[in-house]
Amino acid sequence: MSRTTQIFCVSTLYGAATLVAAIDSDCFTEADRRVLLVFNNAACPETTPAVDEMPGFEHLRDHFDDVLSFNEAIHPFHPGAWAPRADDLPLFERYLRLLWGLGDDRVELVLESIQVNPALSLAQIFTGAPVDVYADGLMSYGPTRNKIDPLVGTRVRRLLHLDLVPGLTPLLLTEFGVPAQVLPTPAFLKVMSCLAGASGELPVLPDDAALLLGQYLSALNILSAKEEEELHVRMMRGAVRRGHKAVVFKPHPTAPASYSRALETEAERLGVTLTVVDTPVLAEVLFEKAPPALVVGCFSTALFTASAFYGLPVARIGTEPLLDRLTPYQNSNRVPVTLADALLADLEAEGGDALPKDRLTGLLEAVGFTMQPQILPRLRPAAERFLSTHLGARTQRYFKRRRLTTLGLPGGIPERLSFLPRNSTARRMVRRAKALRKAVRR
Numbered sequence: 001m002s003r004t005t006q007i008f009c010v011s012t013l014y015g016a017a018t019l020v021a022a023i024d025s026d027c028f029t030e031a032d033r034r035v036l037l038v039f040n041n042a043a044c045p046e047t048t049p050a051v052d053e054m055p056g057f058e059h060l061r062d063h064f065d066d067v068l069s070f071n072e073a074i075h076p077f078h079p080g081a082w083a084p085r086a087d088d089l090p091l092f093e094r095y096l097r098l099l100w101g102l103g104d105d106r107v108e109l110v111l112e113s114i115q116v117n118p119a120l121s122l123a124q125i126f127t128g129a130p131v132d133v134y135a136d137g138l139m140s141y142g143p144t145r146n147k148i149d150p151l152v153g154t155r156v157r158r159l160l161h162l163d164l165v166p167g168l169t170p171l172l173l174t175e176f177g178v179p180a181q182v183l184p185t186p187a188f189l190k191v192m193s194c195l196a197g198a199s200g201e202l203p204v205l206p207d208d209a210a211l212l213l214g215q216y217l218s219a220l221n222i223l224s225a226k227e228e229e230e231l232h233v234r235m236m237r238g239a240v241r242r243g244h245k246a247v248v249f250k251p252h253p254t255a256p257a258s259y260s261r262a263l264e265t266e267a268e269r270l271g272v273t274l275t276v277v278d279t280p281v282l283a284e285v286l287f288e289k290a291p292p293a294l295v296v297g298c299f300s301t302a303l304f305t306a307s308a309f310y311g312l313p314v315a316r317i318g319t320e321p322l323l324d325r326l327t328p329y330q331n332s333n334r335v336p337v338t339l340a341d342a343l344l345a346d347l348e349a350e351g352g353d354a355l356p357k358d359r360l361t362g363l364l365e366a367v368g369f370t371m372q373p374q375i376l377p378r379l380r381p382a383a384e385r386f387l388s389t390h391l392g393a394r395t396q397r398y399f400k401r402r403r404l405t406t407l408g409l410p411g412g413i414p415e416r417l418s419f420l421p422r423n424s425t426a427r428r429m430v431r432r433a434k435a436l437r438k439a440v441r442r
Helices: 013-024 057-061 070-074 086-099 119-125 185-197 225-241 258-270 283-289 301-308 319-325 334-343 357-371 377-390 401-406 424-441
Strands: 004-010 033-038 066-069 106-111 131-135 156-161 180-182 210-213 246-250 273-276 294-297 314-316
Touching: 004 013, 004 119, 013 033, 013 057, 013 131, 013 185, 033 070, 057 185, 066 070, 086 119, 106 119, 185 283, 210 225, 210 283, 225 246, 225 258, 225 294, 246 258, 246 283, 258 273, 283 301, 294 301, 301 314, 301 334, 319 334, 334 357, 357 377
Parallel strands: 004 033, 004 106, 033 066, 106 131, 131 156, 156 180, 210 246, 210 294, 246 273, 294 314
Antiparallel strands: none
16 A cells, blocks of 8 residues: 655745644644645745745744755746646656655645646646645635636645634635635644744844834835835834834845835934844744734735734735736735725724625625636626625725626626626627727728
């Protein structure tokens, strides 16, 4: 009888902590061998430390028999850009089995972000392997980003996720009927506590400080570098207006140093104490070691861990303009931005404008359908119900009128013309008009 080898794939320390919490909670059956396969998806992996080189990883290492590098296996290609040709899949499976000492083992895969490479490539290479997917952030609440080959999607047994938004069920992979399973929060907090103890020395953080979370949105082409600098400055001003005299800034590990310098200039002008934490540690480590009085960010997952897991006050900033600027509409950041905007207090607004929680599922289903109508056609009735009942001044920001019009949904063109987007004759006439216009331009 062949051995069973479980391959756990990870690209972030947060994801590794999530996996360890799942193992500690007996979410996986016993296996003969457990391998942690590290993906370094940084733009320049050669200059960016991988997960197994991050402070605190040694505490997680004991949960696995081996730690291997996917980057080394496919060198010199980048894991996010490389994909095997369909005809080469058997060849690559034999190659990886030999390289990683798998022999004839029965392989089980535990993947993150299965809809894109490198996770998708690995699922295709190990064609017959059952798959579990785990999610370590807010994107799991949104629809699957790309249409997945049924040969991959039908092998997924479950989606493991943290309960970042209590009561909300993820949409990820629901087109394949994949059930979602919540990971126990106490197990995750226990892992984070151990990481905090193994993270080494951190700057002395002042009491009653506001923690500002940087996300490096310019690298995602969501904001320009100048706009992101200004967003950080607005975070500081908002925290000061709320009475905080000390501010801690945790920049994204790959963000430029100029972001910190802009805040230093503003802190001097405002007369507040600024501490910059440039050590590569998770925000949750700071929540453990020196809980801030307020956590401020745009749509970072850490805002939700701070609120849901640590009971810390949080505030968001800059989400409404992002909802308008995210392109294309189906950009996978849309759901995290929507959740932050709908649920968290606005740093710059007086009073609360959070969406009632009983409308959250309806909002998510409507946004999910408008993002991926071909992947989630079953959500059309739910989207129509929500839009016909709750589309107003507070919820209009989550939808594009043009998108609603194209899909023939409430809130688009006037109701008397709502048959047009789904009318085959109308679509045929539009195609002919476009073709004629192109011919005239030539």
